[in-house]
Amino acid sequence: MKKIILVGRSECGKTTLKQAMKGSVLEYDKTQYVNHLDVFIDTPGEYVQSKHLGHALAVYSYEADVVGLLASATEPYNLFPPAVSAMACRPVIGIITKIDHEDARTELVENWLLNAGVEKVFKVSSYEGDGIWELYEYLKEEGDVLPWESKEEANRPRKVHSDRNGEISRR
């Protein structure tokens, strides 16, 4: 698998996506520090919410094969400067999360990401499973064995045990 660093505002769904890429159960988990577990490097959202995004991209992208700029489909405004992808020394892709949400404005957010200079946009829902397989296909390298054997399996809805407001019984 290519190693991907996930960069995006707090609450945009980085940690949940990381879980959805691994299994079928989602638990809320607040990210306090850069988390280097295996192929998904999860970063705290604070980088994007300050003027340090460009520098963070420049430094952390050395540790990954790909940079993923994440934005939720419900994002009220754009935080990515035009062409910020140029600060990274790796390919930069865009990932739109929460496309299942009733307030999703996926097309608008896609334009923001394209404007930031990403070379490809993935549209995902960590809850519903949409787009997870497509992301895997992109990150897959020769000889990799994926946790799922088919798109149907990978893109199935997850059981959501908790979100930032605590325990929930969604399914």
Ligand SMILES: Nc1nc2c(ncn2[C@@H]2O[C@H](COP(=O)(O)OP(=O)(O)O)[C@@H](O)[C@H]2O)c(=O)[nH]1
């Ligand atoms: N509707 C919906 N909500 C999501 C999805 N992914 C994450 N969330 C919710 O968004 C909130 C922030 O998610 P989290 O992964 O902690 O964001 P992070 O701060 O970027 O790591 C949590 O309450 C999640 O349950 C999704 O695919 N769909």
Ligand SMILES: [Mg+2]
């Ligand atoms: Mg997090």
